[in-house]
Amino acid sequence: MADKKWLPRWFYQLASPRWCYDITGKLLPIFVIAAVLTLVVGTVWALAFAPADYQxxxxxxxxYIHVPSSILAQSCYMLMAVAGAIGLIWKMKVADMVAKCCAPIGAxxxxxxxxxxxxxGKPTWGSWWVWDARxxxxxxxxxxxxGVIALNSAIESERTAAQxxxxxxxxxxxxxxxxxxxVDWWNTLHQPATFTLTERPAMPSEMWLPLLVMVIGFYCFFAVAMMLRLxxxxxxxxxxxxxxxxxxTN
Amino acid sequence: MSDSMPNRPAVDAMITECRLDGPFWGALKRELLLSYRRKSDLVNPLIFFLMVATLFPLGVSPDPTFLADVAPGVVWVAALLATLLSMDSLFRSDFEDGTLEQILLSPQPLYLVVLAKVLAHWMLTGLPLTILAPLLGVMLFLPGDGMWGLVLSLLLGTPTLSLVGAIGAALTVGLRKGGVLISLLVLPLYIPVLIFGSAAVQGAVTGLPLGGYLAILGAMLSLGLVLAPLAIGAALRISVSG
Structure with a gap:
């Protein structure tokens, strides 16, 4: 019973800007420490200790920068759309704010x-840019x-802009x-996904473990940036x- | 009926007319009638389409083999820009004179009214562009084999452009300077249509089967027909209430 009551209360509390401000204030130091730790460990591991590629x-x-940022850019868009939908359906103020904060970080x-x-691309494919599907x-x-940023700044009313x-x-x-x-639908120059949830990565663990640490680090960094903006x-x-x-005033 | 303020019997007649024909045909008829009364607005996108296509031979190179290579892309880009240019006025006059509010308040399903407006827009821009496209193809030395690909891909692609553009028009109708913003919002969403549309024409020129490209354009159109009116309706409600 207690569990059943807990979830809706938590959900409604999230809608209160004040509660949200307090909880992010408590969570922020944890995520700052986690982000700094994982990013430092991941970077040093990736640059100094991971083996070089044979080709x-x-x-x-x-x-170690490219893959985490690509994954995060897409996740951030998903978060923006989901938060926007929550704001649209339940008219939750905090969801509107989350969606607004997502756009500049994601961009x-x-x-x-x-x-x-x-x-x-320059050393591997020989050019800075190719017009490939990915x-x-x-x-x-x-x-x-x-476009989202432009539309948001063009509309004066906060509520209308959010909607x-x-x-x-x-x-x-x-x-x-x-x-x-x-990468699966078209024959592209870009290589297929590095990480999938269902299969083991094609590279040895000395190479993908630091990548995993970097991905976690990027997500923690995103959480920090998000909370600060929020x-x-x-x-x-x-x-x-x-x-x-x-x-x-205090 | 010719002046801007119709008298009472005329309004009553229009209401009965709409009732008799249902919301979709009523709205479609109204749009077509209004556009017919402002004939110059109808021709403008077509002139723009012709002019943009003229810029390429003058600006890049008049060499026939080069032009034949770029013709599919140039015609498609020109059609896309002409559609985009006509988008801003789709809801603007209805918003300014209060008709849009009445449409939103009316008991008619917004989905059908919106769909009728977009269909009317397509009949007055996309369809003439499609009919005019072979002329541009000839001007740009597009090989004869590519003409059918051009017409078919535009026939399937331009309604999608109208549907997606209407979402942008609905989102920006409440803003004074909506014109440039629409392009920012809508152009990224136009890219897939452009890719498959011009690829279909390229395929037709080189003699490859067109079925796949046309099927994808058709899939995008059906997705747009089902989902875009919902987004347009929601965007209109937000813009009008804000």
Missing amino acids: QGNSFRII SIAILSLATGAIW LTSMLILFFLYL STAVLALVGLVNIPIIKYS RNEIIQRERRSSWVRALM
Whole structure:
């Protein structure tokens, strides 16, 4: 019984900006420590200790930035669309704010993924950019983020902006499966997925373990960036409420 | 009926007319009638389409073999831009004179009314563009084999462009400067249609089977027909209430 009651209460509490502000304040230090630890351990392990690739030599090491950022850019879009849908359906203020905070973070991570891909492409494929399905669909994802940001800043009313961008994000969701399966549907230059949940990776464990650490590190970093932005957004939107005033005057 | 403020009997007649024909045909008839009264707006996207296609031989190279190579892409890009350009006015005048609010308040299903508006838009831009496309193909030295591919791919692709563009138009109808924003929102979603549309024409030129490309364009169209009116309706409600 206790468990049954706990879930809805937790869900409703999440809708309260004040509760959300408090809980993110408590969680933030944990995620900062986790992000710093995993990113430092992952980077050192990846750059210094992981074995070099037998074909690509040391140039393959950019995979440790490229793969996590690509995965994260797509997850971030999913989060934005899901948060937007929650905001649209249950009219939850915090969900609107989460969706709004996702767009700039996602856009910067998508550009990181594209840039590292270009740097990796130069030594391996001989060119910075190829018009291949994976790269093009990732570029579209970046454009979608830009569209969401542009629409959000063009509409003055916060509520309308949140609703409109939620609709746009949901429409743009069709692109996510295209990115994901582009390497399977078309014969592309880009290699197939590095990680799948069901199979063992094709590379030795000395190579993929640091990658896994880096992926976790990127997610922790995303959580930190998200919470910082969200707390900022909460303070800004709730500036007229008594608890924010009390917080600011203390 | 010719001036901008129709008198009472005329309004009553229009209401009865709509009732008799149902919401879909009523809305379609209204759109077509309104557009017929502003004939110059109908021709503008077509002129734009012709002009963009003229820029390429002048700007890049008038060499026939080069033009034949790029013709599928150029015609498709020109059609896409012409559709995009006409998108902003889709809901704008209805929003400004309050008709849109009345449509949202009316008991008629919004899905059908929206679908009728988009269909009317396609009949007045996408369809003429498709009919005009072979002329551009000839101007750009597209080989004769490619003409059917061009017409068929545009016939299946331009309705999708209208449907997706209408989502952008509905999202930005409440904003004063919606024009550039629509392109930012809609162009990324147009890319898949462009890829398969121009690939179909390339395929037709080189003698490859077209079925696959046309099937994908048809799949995108059916997905758009089912889902886009829902998104357009939701976006219109948000824009009008905001």
